[in-house]
Amino acid sequence: MKPRHKRFALIGGGLAVLGLAAALVLNAFQSNLVFFFTPTQVAAGEAPKGKSFRIGGLVKEGSLKRQPDGLTVQFIVTDTAKEIPVAYTGILPDLFREGKGVVAQGKLGESGLFAASEVLAKHDENYMPPEAQHAVDQANKAAKTVKP
Amino acid sequence: MNNRIINWFKFASPQTFYPLAGKMIPWFWALTAAFGLAGLYIGFFVAPTDAQQGEGYRIIFVHVPASWMSMFIYLVMAFWAALGLGFNTRLSGMMASALAPTGALMAFLSLWTGALWGKPMWGTWWVWDARLTSELILFFLYLGFIALQSAIDDARRADKAGAVLALVGVVNIPIIYFSVKWWNTLHQGASVSLTKSPAMAQTMLWGMLLMALAFWMYSIAVSLTRVRAIILERERHAGWVDELPELKS
Numbered sequence: 001m002k003p004r005h006k007r008f009a010l011i012g013g014g015l016a017v018l019g020l021a022a023a024l025v026l027n028a029f030q031s032n033l034v035f036f037f038t039p040t041q042v043a044a045g046e047a048p049k050g051k052s053f054r055i056g057g058l059v060k061e062g063s064l065k066r067q068p069d070g071l072t073v074q075f076i077v078t079d080t081a082k083e084i085p086v087a088y089t090g091i092l093p094d095l096f097r098e099g100k101g102v103v104a105q106g107k108l109g110e111s112g113l114f115a116a117s118e119v120l121a122k123h124d125e126n127y128m129p130p131e132a133q134h135a136v137d138q139a140n141k142a143a144k145t146v147k148p
Numbered sequence: 149m150n151n152r153i154i155n156w157f158k159f160a161s162p163q164t165f166y167p168l169a170g171k172m173i174p175w176f177w178a179l180t181a182a183f184g185l186a187g188l189y190i191g192f193f194v195a196p197t198d199a200q201q202g203e204g205y206r207i208i209f210v211h212v213p214a215s216w217m218s219m220f221i222y223l224v225m226a227f228w229a230a231l232g233l234g235f236n237t238r239l240s241g242m243m244a245s246a247l248a249p250t251g252a253l254m255a256f257l258s259l260w261t262g263a264l265w266g267k268p269m270w271g272t273w274w275v276w277d278a279r280l281t282s283e284l285i286l287f288f289l290y291l292g293f294i295a296l297q298s299a300i301d302d303a304r305r306a307d308k309a310g311a312v313l314a315l316v317g318v319v320n321i322p323i324i325y326f327s328v329k330w331w332n333t334l335h336q337g338a339s340v341s342l343t344k345s346p347a348m349a350q351t352m353l354w355g356m357l358l359m360a361l362a363f364w365m366y367s368i369a370v371s372l373t374r375v376r377a378i379i380l381e382r383e384r385h386a387g388w389v390d391e392l393p394e395l396k397s
Contacts, residue, residue, distance in 0.1 A: 004234055004235060004236075007233060007234045008230075008234040011230050011233055011234060011315065014315070015315060015318070018316060018319055019319055022319040022323070026323070026330075030331075033278055033330075033331045034331050034332045035275070035276075035277040035278065035331065035332050035333050035334055036332050036334075037332075038332070056332060092271075093268075093269070093270060093271030094268060094269070094271075095200060095201065095269050095270070095271075096271075100200075103334055118271075118272075119271065120270045120271045120272055120275070120334060121269060121270050121271055122270065122334055122336070123200055123201065123269060123270075123336055124336055124337075125336040125337045125338060125339040125347050126339070126347045126348065127198050127201075127205060127208070127339060127347070127348035127349060127352050128196075128198065128199055128348065128349045129196030129197065129198070129199060129349055130196075130197065130199045131196075132199070132349060133199030133200075134199075
């Protein structure tokens with residue numbers, strides 16, 4: 001074995017050990033690395049109690065209600081399995097829409113109402129022109145009506 | 149060693165690489181301009197508006213190429229660092245240090261354009277989600293690499309120390325790339341990947357790929373220019389440097 005081969009073996013071995021260590025550390029911190037909890041996780045009691053945390057999911061269609069003061073809103077966050085009602089006072093981001101993704105930070109009250117202090121919009125990775133989006137929506141609607 | 153068709157070690161010598169790099173640089177600048185103009189034209193005038201984000205999504209044509217480059221340049225830097233440690237070639241260390249500032253610039257651009265994009269779309273400049281945080285760590289790794297190398301006076305020792313740092317930091321690259329898959333993040337998943345068909349309109353994709361090519365060519369041109377400067381600086385006592393026509397006049 002030439003010294004050069006030995007050095008490459010050392011580099012390779014070092015990287016392998018480092019990779020393994022990183023994988024173990026990330027695995028150990030798994031629960032601290034999530035940015036938000038889904039309504040299902042909250043229902044299962046995985047979210048921290050009495051502390052501020054984030055929930056993420058879709059804004060349920062038709063659930064958005066505005067209070068007369070114009071700033072306070074209520075809506076329901078759903079992951080299609082479980083739902084959490086959210087109350088928020090403040091300006092919503094432009095991309096906040098019913099049926100679209102949302103991440104809200106706040107505390108879960110005793111009554112099960114999530115009092116949000118910050119609401120962020122989470123958009124998906126699909127980019128398409130409005131006409132294509134329209135076509136996709138039509139197709140989805142058609143598919144829904146065809147199903148028994 | 150001499151019966152190979154191309155003797156790669158020949159180009160590991162600064163003396164042969166210096167003029168070769170000089171010849172290649174104008175070509176890469178020309179390609180940068182060509183790809184960049186085509187990409188910007190498609191990005192601004194041909195690509196349609198996005199159904200959700202309107203015109204604002206067009207920052208993607210800078211944000212995504214810059215993010216790709218910031219990760220890719222780090223891999224290339226780590227590759228040269230490993231070669232330098234293994235073969236003890238001088239040029240490898242010079243290549244690694246020539247790439248670092250461009251990589252740092254790309255990481256910064258990615259974070260900056262991301263913040264500008266995040267404010268109108270998500271409603272925030274910055275969040276500590278896994279994707280954004282790991283990209284910030286990448287930016288700090290570049291800065292740390294540059295700082296470490298400048299802190300050591302002896303060039304060969306600086307190369308070795310930098311190489312170890314570069315190789316340790318390489319674990320961060322898969323973390324950045326897969327962060328949106330492994331954890332819940334505010335950042336959306338990848339629109340373009342090797343495993344599935346791209347989730348964007350054809351013309352948008354073309355604009356983005358052309359811009360990515362332009363960023364590649366720019367990075368190569370700038371890094372080659374920088375490596376030539378580093379060669380001159382480190383080899384200033386060598387006889388062949390005195391013989392260079394551009395330095396004689």
